[in-house]
Amino acid sequence: MRSPKNVASLYPVRWPGDKHRRKLSESFFLHGVRMRGSYTIEAEPAHDLIRMTLTGFFDIETIQAFGAARYPVIARLGCARNQHVTLCDISGCSLQSQEAVAAFQQVLGEGDIRSRKLAMVTGSSLAWMQARRILNRDELACFDTEPEAMQWLLAPVIPDQPVGIVPGRK
Secondary structure, X not given: OOOHHHHHHHOOOOOOOHHHHHHHHHHHEEXXXXXXXXXXXXXXXXXXXXXXXXXXXXXXXXXHHHHHHHHHHHHOOOOOOOOOEEEEEEEEEOOOOHHHHHHHHHHHXXXXXXXXXXXXXXXXXXXXXXXXXXXXXXXXXEEOOHHHHHHHHHOOOOOOOOOOOEOOEO
């Protein structure tokens, strides 16, 4: 019969919470490297639509570059000021630091390129809550899939109907 000391040396020690800690770190890191934030911004003039995709964990410089990159893309639409709609997919985006949230609020709050309606495709309810905090506007709705978001964005505006109310989300 082996002594406890010998048995313990054959098996690695596992502390409670190791599994949770590993899963949490995998969501922020890919092979030991933090997934740096990235974005794409495309214009669809036929629908006066801006399509944005944000992924990863953003630093301040990338957020500022994202803010500046929106202007020329929106200018390509050719519609009247503030009459475009925006589809933003943040399903691949990590939860952001407080500094990043503040930088997003500053970048998205400046300028006169606010969209008429903004649909967010989110990967989690936490991402939706953080996006809601950053944007703080009524013309914002959250969706689980892109087709649902597009249907809402391209639907005609009905007077006296609340814009930011989407079934199943608050």
